[in-house]
Amino acid sequence: MFSRFWYFVLAAAMGFALAAAFLAHAAYNRHSRSYLADQLRRDRLELELRLRLDARKRIDAIAPMAANSDVRTSLKAASDRPERGLEAPATQLLKGRLEALNRQLEQGQADILFALDARGKIVVRVGGAGTVSKTAGFSKLPVVERALTGFSGDDVWIYNELAYLIAARPVMQGGRYVGALVHAMEIDEALARSLGERLPGASVGFFKGERLIAANAPQNIADAPSSALMETGLRVALKDSSMLSGHRTDPIALGEEAQAQGVYSLVTGSASHAKTGYVVARPLSLLPSPMQLFASAPKEDVDAIPMATVILVPLLLGLLGLGSMYLERDRPFHALRLATDAIALGRSHRLPTTAFRGAHRKLGEDINRALTAIAGDAAAVARTQPADLDEILGSDESKSAKPYFGFAGQSGEQEIPDIPELRSERPEAFEQTPGFEQPPASPFGADPFPGSPSAENSEPFPGSGSFAEAQPPDAPGLVPSAASPFGEPADPASGLVPSTPESPLSPAAPPGAPVSPGAPVSPGAPVPPPPPAAPPVAQSLFSRSAPSRTDDTATGSRSGANAPFADAAASASATSTNGDHSSPLFGDSGSNHTGSNHTGAMAESPGAFEELDFLGNDDDGATMVAEIPRDLLAATSDLTPEEADEVHFKEVYDKFVATQKQCGENASSLTFDKLAATLRRNRDQIVSKHGAKSVRFTVYVKEGKAALKATPIKS
Amino acid sequence: MSRTRKRTLFRGAQLVAGICALSAVLTLESPAFAVPVRGSLLIPKEMLGRVVRDGTDRHYWKIWNGKLGPAPSPVDAGAMVGVALTGPRGKGAAGCSYRLQDGDLTPSTLVVPKSTAITIENTDSFTHQLTAEGVEGFSAIGTAPGNARRVQFARSGHFVIRDALFPHVEGHVHVLNDLVACGRVTSTGGFAFEDIEPGSYRLRVFFRGHELKNQPVVVPDGSEMRLEPIRIDAPSSKERTRAPGTNGT
Incomplete structure (x- = not known):
């Protein structure tokens, strides 16, 4: 009876262990998802902070340009003669000066640098492609409008199909605003890499609409989300009302197997209107089965396992089970075997069924009956029946x-x-x-x-x-x-x-x-x-x-x-x-x-x-x-x-x-x-x-x- | 009848015919001399301030330079107000021009004739993607620098044009059936219609999605017509910032 109960106990223990394994598996995966979601939110905040600081750095970087006397005088001259514009030599002088100043910015130098007069008309452009008409200007663009009124600021533009981080700063000369400088840095792979390096283990990308325009995946992470993987979540992200209203999405599963998650957010600037934003993604490490708990366990966790308990308790339980098996099965069976041996050796004619219990007694009785029947003496059957x-x-x-x-x-x-x-x-x-x-x-x-x-x-x-x-x-x-x-x-x-x-x-x-x-x-x-x-x-x-x-x-x-x-x-x-x-x-x-x-x-x-x-x-x-x-x-x-x-x-x-x-x-x-x-x-x-x-x-x-x-x- | 008498009668008939012909010519082809119509709008300053839609001006920093005080934003009434003459003989859009300049639609309140193709020229150095909901054929297509966008409004009413790349761009289009001419509005509120034939018209003033004035004007024959200054009552700030929508009404 106890052995049967023991089987049940062992089965229950096994079931409990399986349940614990599955629970641990589910808990691990859930914790992984939750941890990753929290980490992605932190990454997004970190990235947003980095973009904010970079914008400030760019604003500050063009301060020396705005303070340059050649720049100021040239823009003042251009503002004073709006109809005629700046003379060609002055324009070349201004352009040369701006190029020199821009180079001094090194990594922070602008891809395109604009010098605007007081009306917001482009006086000089450094960098960029194509020609600029003399009537072109930016005065109605908010960041430029603010700069022309005395405020430095930042923005993100989609300028001729490319996304730029914009920084604008007013230029003052003679006690008045004579123009503004606009610093435009393209959002490219270098920027994504620069930001990605500040978020270890994270993949960073910038998108415009449903297309990823720049991305960086860490090289030291084998399963880091690639640009293609980050692009797969764009369709979902672009329908997310939270993101479209200027916030971020919740972590979005990336890939068919949801092997990564990413948080998408629009940039802070005008380009957000063109659905330009960024994504931070990380791989999601889930355990495919409870057995992977052992494989994925770090060494310190394995070392922390109380091996004595893990070994001794099952051993003790096993011995207990063996003992019960001996008492309830082996020993009675041994006694039955001895009794049958005695019959075989002729020392006895029947089994002492009263010495047995349960099924063994029944077995003994059946054997006795069989012996009697074999002997062909039906009366002996009755006589040999125990006085039970x-x-x-x-x-x-x-x-x-x-x-x-x-x-x-x-x-x-x-x-x-x-x-x-x-x-x-x-x-x-x-x-x-x-x-x-x-x-x-x-x-x-x-x-x-x-x-x-x-x-x-x-x-x-x-x-x-x-x-x-x-x-x-x-x-x-x-x-x-x-x-x-x-x-x-x-x-x-x-x-x-x-x-x-x-x-x-x-x-x-x-x-x-x-x-x-x-x-x-x-x-x-x-x-x-x-x-x-x-x-x-x-x-x-x-x-x-x-x-x-x-x-x-x-x-x-x-x-x-x-x-x-x-x-x-x-x-x-x-x-x-x-x-x-x-x-x-x-x-x-x-x-x-x-x-x-x-x-x-x-x-x-x-x-x-x-x-x-x-x-x-x-x-x-x-x-x-x-x-x-x-x-x-x-x-x-x-x-x-x-x-x-x-x-x-x-x-x-x-x-x-x-x-x-x-x-x-x-x-x-x-x-x-x-x-x-x-x-x-x-x-x-x-x-x-x-x-x-x-x-x-x-x-x-x-x-x-x-x-x-x-x-x-x-x- | 004598030959002399006959000759006299013939000459008389010729004289009558000539007089009649001259009279007919003078009567049928008498020129109506087109004259300019000028006037001015008394626009409250608060109307001419920059209108920023919610969520369109997103930025991290707005830092005062610390030396000079903020300069006032330039006021350009001409870029924001639309003045038009309408009449029974309206056939076109005389004086109407639309362009993308300095990063925005100029003017931002457009008065356009119905079923007549108009051209929006991009004078900026960058691409715009104008679009208007409810207007067939006016999807967000890029207009490169120096190019123009031709669109046609088949229905009369009010429509809103936006730029898919720059959220601050917002143009209000008023499509009129009997548009005669568009007035050129200066930054101070003065306007002028050139070559307006004498006759009865209606002067209509639009500001964003609102029609602020609609008054009759009789253009006399002869000389330039100068209208009395027209006082514009500013819509409430709520109405000013409200985008009326593109319901075509």
């Missing part, structure tokens, strides 16, 4: 039918003849009890008691022995004659059946005839035909005393019909030591009497004996017609039948336990409730099957163990 209560009484209908009412040589399915009635008043009962119908066949023919000991060895069926002695040598069987001797009153002195010539049990039988239990009960023995009608055996049967017969067997005489009731203890003692073939006895005096009656009945009428062989599984104690103990009858005279049965069950229980103890059996496992339930069940079966009014059970010793017999009561 359930086995005797049967736990179901099929089992209980046989042991109680089986006749020797008669299967349990055969119909049971009428059961003799019992009366509360014993003598009258004996007198009024009708005889039993003759069974269809002699029980001795079918149940010959092959193992019955000799008569000298306190034969369990002394009646049979005596009967054998009493019957004429030529008597073929124990069939009562038509003029049954049981009709004769018992000899009070001897307790024997009156010696009549007709009686097979007549004392006239040659004394000292060979007592051979096997003779009358041998399977091959001739069986006399049953009498045509049941003789009134009960009267004669119960008018005799089995103890007398027993005593007769031992002593050869008995005094009076009531004597058996007086010396019950002695009789019981003698009977209890008879072993397998001891006469079935009740534990009290009544038992003796009953047994006496039984044996007497057997002696007087084999047919009656056959009729009374309730215990088909116990040939030696099968024949009995109960005589209700007087004290029991007295005690139960005022009780209802059910109450009387309960009182009877209690007595049976006490006797059975006492007998078990006497036999050295373990009586601790048997409770009254269990026994009573069994008795009730069998009582009901007997009553329903045989029409008896009630049933009385007796305790006797069989093969050195306590056993029970049932006696139906007709009235």
Whole structure:
């Protein structure tokens, strides 16, 4: 039981471990996503901050240009002559000066640098492609408009299909604003790389519409999102209302397998209107299966595992399981194997099933039956059955039918003849009890008691022995004659059946005839035909005393019909030591009497004996017609039948336990409730099957163990 | 009848025919002398301030230089107000010009004739992508520097033109069925229609999505017509900044 429970525990532990693994797997992935989302948000803020600082750097970078005197004077001149513009030499001077200043900015130099007059018209352009008309200007562009009014600022333009970071600064000369400088730096790979270096492990890209215009992926990250991967999220990002309103998107899964996530945001500037923005992306490291927890675990985590616990606890649990397996399976199996070995070696003929429990006991019982069946001795099957209560009484209908009412040589399915009635008043009962119908066949023919000991060895069926002695040598069987001797009153002195010539049990039988239990009960023995009608055996049967017969067997005489009731203890003692073939006895005096009656009945009428062989599984104690103990009858005279049965069950229980103890059996496992339930069940079966009014059970010793017999009561 | 008498009658008939022919010529082809119509608008200054749509002016920094105080933004009423004459004989868009200049539509309030192609010239040094919702054929197509965009409005009403690249660009187009001429508006609010034939017209003033004036004008025959200054009541600030939409009404 424990091992089974242990299997369940192990299965539960395995399930728990699997659940924990899956939970850890899910938690790891969820944490990875959450951590990555937070990291991307931080990256986006970092990138936004970098862009902001870069804008300020560019504004500051052009401050020296705006302060340059040549620049200021040239722009002042251009502003003062808006119609004519700046002269060509002055324009060249200004352009040269701006180029020189721009080069000084090194990494921060502008890709395109504009010098504007006070109206915002382009005076000089440094860098860029194409020509610029003299009427072109930027005065309506917000950043330029602010610069012309005295404010430095920044913006992002889409200038001729390219995206530029713009910084503008006013130029002052003579106490007024004479123009502005516009610094334009293209958003390209260099800018993306520069920003990406400030975000270790992150891929940075800039997009314009659905096209990525610049991107940088870290080289030291194998699975860093590429520009193509970042571009895949643009379609989703460009539909994101949050981003279009000037904020950022939530992390967007990139790629078909969502192997990366990216946060998209529009740039801060006019170009945001053209859906120009940037993306920060990082790879998403998810575990494809719980087993990857081990593979992905860092070394420090592995080192932190309490290896002693991890090893010892499963080892201890495993040993515990092995121990339970040994106790519950291996050891009983070993015992069973030893027992079978003993059988194989000839040291034993049957398995000690009482030494086994559970399935092993059932297996032992089956083996015993099989052994018996193989031996071809069906009677041995019953005899070798252990004196187990359930086995005797049967736990179901099929089992209980046989042991109680089986006749020797008669299967349990055969119909049971009428059961003799019992009366509360014993003598009258004996007198009024009708005889039993003759069974269809002699029980001795079918149940010959092959193992019955000799008569000298306190034969369990002394009646049979005596009967054998009493019957004429030529008597073929124990069939009562038509003029049954049981009709004769018992000899009070001897307790024997009156010696009549007709009686097979007549004392006239040659004394000292060979007592051979096997003779009358041998399977091959001739069986006399049953009498045509049941003789009134009960009267004669119960008018005799089995103890007398027993005593007769031992002593050869008995005094009076009531004597058996007086010396019950002695009789019981003698009977209890008879072993397998001891006469079935009740534990009290009544038992003796009953047994006496039984044996007497057997002696007087084999047919009656056959009729009374309730215990088909116990040939030696099968024949009995109960005589209700007087004290029991007295005690139960005022009780209802059910109450009387309960009182009877209690007595049976006490006797059975006492007998078990006497036999050295373990009586601790048997409770009254269990026994009573069994008795009730069998009582009901007997009553329903045989029409008896009630049933009385007796305790006797069989093969050195306590056993029970049932006696139906007709009235 | 004598030959002399006949000759006299013939000469008389010739004289009558000549007089009749002269009279007919003088009557049918008498020239109506087109005259300029001038006037001025009294525009509140608050109307001429820069209108910035929400979310279009995004930037990190706006840093005062610390030396000179901020200069006032230049006011150019001509770039923001549209003045038009309409009449029963309107056939075209005399005096109407539209261009992209200094980074914005000039003027930002456009009055255009219905079902007549107009040209928007890009005089800037960079590309614009003008578009107008609800106007067929006016999707966001780039107009390179020096090029022009031709569009035609098949329905009368008010439309908004935007630039897909520069959010500050916002032009309000008023499509009129009987547009006669567009007035050239100066930065101070003066306007002039050139070569307006005498007759009855209506003078209409538009500011962004609003029509602020609609008054009759009778152009006399003979000399230049000078209108009395027209006072414009500024719409509420909310109306000024509101984009009326492109419902074509």
